[in-house]
Amino acid sequence: MIDAPAFSADSTHLPKDHPKVAFGRVGVLIVNLGTPEATDYWSMRAYLKEFLWDRRVIEVNRALWWFVLNAIILTKRPGPKGRDYASIWNNERNEGPLKTITRDQAEKLAAHFAGIDDRIVVDFAMRYGKPPIAERLAALQAQGCERILLVPLYPQYAAATSATVCDKAFDALKEMRWQPTLRVAPPWHDDPVYIDAVARDLERNLAALDFEPEVILASFHGVPKSYLMKGDPYHCQCAKTARLLRARLGMDEKRFRLTFQSRFGREEWLKPYTDETVKALAESGVKRLAVFNPGFVADCLETLEEIGVENREIFEHAGGEKFAAIPCLNAGDEGMRVLVNVVERELKGWVG
Numbered sequence: 539m540i541d542a543p544a545f546s547a548d549s550t551h552l553p554k555d556h557p558k559v560a561f562g563r564v565g566v567l568i569v570n571l572g573t574p575e576a577t578d579y580w581s582m583r584a585y586l587k588e589f590l591w592d593r594r595v596i597e598v599n600r601a602l603w604w605f606v607l608n609a610i611i612l613t614k615r616p617g618p619k620g621r622d623y624a625s626i627w628n629n630e631r632n633e634g635p636l637k638t639i640t641r642d643q644a645e646k647l648a649a650h651f652a653g654i655d656d657r658i659v660v661d662f663a664m665r666y667g668k669p670p671i672a673e674r675l676a677a678l679q680a681q682g683c684e685r686i687l688l689v690p691l692y693p694q695y696a697a698a699t700s701a702t703v704c705d706k707a708f709d710a711l712k713e714m715r716w717q718p719t720l721r722v723a724p725p726w727h728d729d730p731v732y733i734d735a736v737a738r739d740l741e742r743n744l745a746a747l748d749f750e751p752e753v754i755l756a757s758f759h760g761v762p763k764s765y766l767m768k769g770d771p772y773h774c775q776c777a778k779t780a781r782l783l784r785a786r787l788g789m790d791e792k793r794f795r796l797t798f799q800s801r802f803g804r805e806e807w808l809k810p811y812t813d814e815t816v817k818a819l820a821e822s823g824v825k826r827l828a829v830f831n832p833g834f835v836a837d838c839l840e841t842l843e844e845i846g847v848e849n850r851e852i853f854e855h856a857g858g859e860k861f862a863a864i865p866c867l868n869a870g871d872e873g874m875r876v877l878v879n880v881v882e883r884e885l886k887g888w889v890g
């Protein structure tokens with residue numbers, strides 16, 4: 539347990555020029571992937587460049603990748619992807635929905651803990667783009683957070699997501715004289731509270747539809763198959779989440795299926811692919827389909843556009859009739875129940 543917050547050092551025997559010292563608080567920094575600052579070519583290019591130059595995301599030969607990234611991807615991708623982002627943009631706040639939702643989650647976490655322990659300070663950051671992790675860690679430290687809980691917002695661990703958040707946070711700590719003590723929240727892919735929250739939210743959303751889906755796809759973001767072969771636990775954690783959800787919902791393997799979406803590049807990715815499954819289901823006579831995204835803590839391009847628009851079109855063009863894209867947990871009651879549970883558990887020993 540740590541002492542009550544204070545903002546100056548012990549006043550006895552203070553030298554006159556002693557700097558102000560802030561201490562006694564505990565920070566919680568939730569971190570999601572990131573989103574472009576705007577949808578124009580140059581903003582998209584800057585975002586994609588930072589993201590796709592991360593060694594944790596793209597694990598190919600650096601010289602070759604430098605050429606492919608700069609000569610091909612950063613010339614061709616920003617335009618069309620910017621238009622996709624524009625179609626889901628939060629125009630009121632002028633930002634991507636991922637940022638709006640992550641801020642809401644941080645604010646609701648802060649409100650929850652305000653009533654429990656005023657030493658806890660909650661903030662949010664993005665791995666790519668703004669607000670950067672280093673800036674928010676420094677801001678927490680300036681408010682007196684000697685201990686910080688870092689929460690990568692991914693229920694399933696992948697080197698391309700959770701590990702790169704830690705890399706960036708520890709890079710920031712490298713520059714600090716007085717480093718805060720950092721704890722990292724583990725993934726929660728099989729946490730009963732998470733499984734129950736996703737299942738309840740799905741049941742509520744399905745009950746509100748004007749049709750009953752014949753098949754439900756649990757669609758996770760994919761990674762190259764080679765990452766699994768090198769030992770990344772992501773595939774197994776997604777498979778376990780899907781198995782637990784299927785059991786909790788009382789559905790069989792024919793009705794409730796696990797798929798992987800958002801392929802990038804030519805390499806083989808984790809299978810079965812969401813888009814191919816959606817097409818095959820419609821072609822085999824399935825007329826009513828629902829897709830949900832238990833691996834995404836917040837709605838974003840990959841859920842709102844790729845599932846809500848692209849996969850809906852694939853389904854309808856192949857003969858499907860009714861398609862539902864189920865929203866993520868976001869900052870709703872079930873979503874906050876999951877985040878509060880993770881944070882409260884991981885703060886044990888630091889606060890009462």
Ligand SMILES: C=CC1=C(C)c2cc3[nH]c(cc4nc(cc5[nH]c(cc1n2)c(C)c5CCC(=O)O)C(CCC(=O)O)=C4C)c(C)c3C=C
Pocket residue numbers: 571572573574586590595596615619634636692696698699759760761762772800802833834837838839840
């Ligand atoms: C090789 C490339 C990629 C890997 C590996 C990858 C893994 C991965 N990504 C997420 C979550 C998100 N990805 C998002 C967007 C996105 N992802 C990639 C590429 C890889 N992702 C790109 C290039 C993009 C940008 C859009 C595009 O150009 O296609 C997003 C959405 C962000 C938003 O602002 O809306 C999320 C979230 C996970 C969970 C993951 C591995 C487990």
Ligand SMILES: [Fe+2]
Pocket residue numbers: 759800
């Ligand atoms: Fe991605």
Ligand SMILES: [Fe+2]
Pocket residue numbers: 773774775777
């Ligand atoms: Fe596996």
